[in-house]
Amino acid sequence: MSADARIAELKLELPAAPKPAHVYKPVVIAGNMCYVSGHGPLKADKTMITGVVGKDLNLEQGQFAARQCGLAILATVRNELGSLDRVKRLVKTLGMVNTAANFYDHPKVINGYSELMREVFGDDAGVGARSAVGMGPLPGNIAVEVECIFELR
Amino acid sequence: MSTKPKPALPASPPPLNPNPAQFRLLTSATMLLGALLTACQNPPAPARKTTAPLPDIVERRVTELKLTLPPTSKPGPTATITSVVVSGNLAFVSGHTSRSADGKPITGRVGDELTIAQGKDAARQCGLAILASLRQELGSLDRVRRVVKVLGMVNCPPGFKDQPQVVNGCSELFLDVFGRERGLGARSAVGVSSLPGNVAVEVEAVFEIGPSDRAATN
Numbered sequence: 001m002s003a004d005a006r007i008a009e010l011k012l013e014l015p016a017a018p019k020p021a022h023v024y025k026p027v028v029i030a031g032n033m034c035y036v037s038g039h040g041p042l043k044a045d046k047t048m049i050t051g052v053v054g055k056d057l058n059l060e061q062g063q064f065a066a067r068q069c070g071l072a073i074l075a076t077v078r079n080e081l082g083s084l085d086r087v088k089r090l091v092k093t094l095g096m097v098n099t100a101a102n103f104y105d106h107p108k109v110i111n112g113y114s115e116l117m118r119e120v121f122g123d124d125a126g127v128g129a130r131s132a133v134g135m136g137p138l139p140g141n142i143a144v145e146v147e148c149i150f151e152l153r
Numbered sequence: 154m155s156t157k158p159k160p161a162l163p164a165s166p167p168p169l170n171p172n173p174a175q176f177r178l179l180t181s182a183t184m185l186l187g188a189l190l191t192a193c194q195n196p197p198a199p200a201r202k203t204t205a206p207l208p209d210i211v212e213r214r215v216t217e218l219k220l221t222l223p224p225t226s227k228p229g230p231t232a233t234i235t236s237v238v239v240s241g242n243l244a245f246v247s248g249h250t251s252r253s254a255d256g257k258p259i260t261g262r263v264g265d266e267l268t269i270a271q272g273k274d275a276a277r278q279c280g281l282a283i284l285a286s287l288r289q290e291l292g293s294l295d296r297v298r299r300v301v302k303v304l305g306m307v308n309c310p311p312g313f314k315d316q317p318q319v320v321n322g323c324s325e326l327f328l329d330v331f332g333r334e335r336g337l338g339a340r341s342a343v344g345v346s347s348l349p350g351n352v353a354v355e356v357e358a359v360f361e362i363g364p365s366d367r368a369a370t371n
Binding site: 031032033089090091092093094099100101102103104105106107111114115117118127128129130131132133134135136149151 | 232233234235236237238240241245246247248304306345346347348349350351355357
């Protein structure tokens with residue numbers, strides 16, 4: 001099934017593609033690689049989910065924030081490419097979690113994003129290489145930031 | 154209207170790469186041997202380009218250096234990540250965390266619970282785990298053309314400044330295994346506020362790879 005069809009089937013509501021507030025492009029395409037800038041956890045009301053995971057937010061809230069980063073990325077990529085069906089596969093992800101010093105479940109948090117990608121692109125194409133780490137603080141105290149690379153058809 | 158002079162660009166900074174003294178020694182020995190051989194031949198053989206591909210040398214180096222690569226984990230069907238993704242001629246390797254030879258995580262903050270030397274050893278262990286995953290994915294490390302880029306992330310307290318020395322543990326390993334031409338890539342070495350399971354170091358990397366033997370003969 002195509003990625004766009006999966007988005008419809010899963011009834012996923014993509015936010016409006018966020019506009020970059022600073023000096024960068026949301027997406028750069030080089031050859032058949034699509035480099036996506038770091039995206040924050042955008043909510044439907046266009047505000048960001050903020051707070052430190054493990055202190056202000058619990059694990060589930062962190063996972064939800066990571067998923068919102070993924071939805072924002074999908075919105076940006078669709079906006080740039082016209083259709084998510086041009087994505088051949090997810091290649092690589094860097095998931096950055098705004099964490100308390102004694103919080104060590106970064107992989108579980110970023111799974112909120114990774115599970116979304118697997119749902120949309122499938123068990124093979126939607127599962128890529130990944131690093132999940134703690135960064136703190138993040139811009140505007142957002143809970144999670146995710147950047148990634150897709151391979152295009 | 155006055156035109157502003159263009160701001161001068163700073164000189165490119167020297168890379169914070171490991172001292173390749175050991176490799177240089179090896180290279181000079183090889184060159185000496187090469188010179189002797191050349192002197193004995195008539196007519197002299199053309200000088201071998203150092204940038205030429207060096208087939209089948211990496212796995213031999215791993216054996217020579219007596220490196221033990223740790224066991225790899227094959228992600229199950231419900232996994233959300235995979236260790237390596239090959240796209241075209243690039244292999245993207247997931248972040249590998251520091252584990253000792255017996256598989257136990259090396260934990261703690263470098264500059265706090267761990268010394269720089271211990272952090273460097275942890276980074277080397279990340280590198281060994283990366284080599285193990287690469288070998289599993291590619292069949293042989295001889296398919297690696299070069300290290301393209303490394304991101305080394307060090308679990309350290311605020312104020313810690315020696316991340317490059319720590320990540321050198323991984324970079325020196327790649328230098329030993331792949332040689333100077335292929336083993337030195339672009340690199341960032343940074344401190345992060347925390348890492349999964351409180352591990353000391355996590356390293357991710359991108360490698361350029363050549364075709365597999367099967368693809369090459371087709």
